[in-house]
Amino acid sequence: MQLNLAKDCALKVDGNIFLNKVAVSEYLDNNQHLLEGINFIEHLDFHMKYGYNIDNNPIKIAYDSQGLVQRIIIKTRNYSNKRLMLNISYDGANYHGFQIQFEQKTIQGELSRLISTINNQDIIVQGASRTDAGVHAFNQVAHFDDASSISIEDWKKFLNYQLPKDIHVNRIEKMHPLFHSRYDVYKKEYIYKIKLGDYTPFLNKYTMHVEYLDFLRLDDQLKKIIGSHDFTSFSKGFKKDSVRYIYDAGYRIDNEILEIYISGNGFLRYMIRLIVNHVVNFATKKTDLDILDIIKEKSRKNTRDLAPANGLYLNKIIY
DSSP states (O other): OOOOOEEEEEEEEEEEEEEEEHHHHOOOOOHHGGGGOOOOOOOSSEEEEEEEEETOEEEEEEEOHHHHHOEEOOOSSSOOSOOEEEOOOOOOOOGGGGSSTTTHHHHHOOOOOOOHHHHHOOOOOSSSOOOOOTOOOEEEEEEEOOOOOOOHHHHHHHHHHHSTTTTEEEEEEEEOOOOTTTTTOOEEEEEEEEEESSSGGGGTOOOEESSSHHHHHHHHHHHHHHHEOOOOGGGGSSEEEEEEEEEEEEEEEHHHHHHHHEEEEEOOTTHHHHHHHHHHHHHSSSSSOHHHHHHHHHHSTTTOOOOOOOEEEEEEEEO
């Protein structure tokens, strides 16, 4: 199989890693059998391709926007034949986020505890997005390697029976051995819910309340973040690479519930909540600072406040 490699492509074969086009090409030329007879799995209609070579070794190939190969992963040993993907929903109000925290109740912790019990070994369920404390999810995606003989149908029944009622497994699917719920993500979409008009106490845990805002000013700020930007001004903590690509951003309204939606290739810590806080302040005329000017500052001096966690939802993961 002939591949068009990007200049900065990478190859990983078991524990061996090769970086840049020259190194990758040289290794593949000397090990041509690794790319022979590859059959890709058609039903996995993802942006990344998954398949098996002539020796039945699993292979995964990622492409860039130009159609060039960006990343190749091949396993010839030590891989699971039963990698399961979970699609889950949860009410995050009673949890300290998704990621396992010491002596804190988390979504990852609840899932990992139950799955480890059945497999009789420690298993850490890997998630697509590390949602913060109090943040909810409609469609979080996670995966784990299953050493049990339990069927997919029985796994779903067991988990939904044993999990707290604020966590629900929507779907379980057997995946390619190299599928990774976090590293293979192409796009994530978050929504932020705001209750407009009169305050309603029953929505307090699930929405932010704003009596009135200017929709033209709101739309203006949201549309300006579409594209590639350095979001240092809208993140907490140091990150080596703060550039993210936003595919779409906007809003919709249904019966006094305003939903702000933002989709991108990834998000920095607190990025969505910092952006929402700014656009709401701009739309309620508490500030006239333009979001592009704040982005150019690469500073948190004008983005110190976060929108509350309770209005944020992980809505969709696309692979």
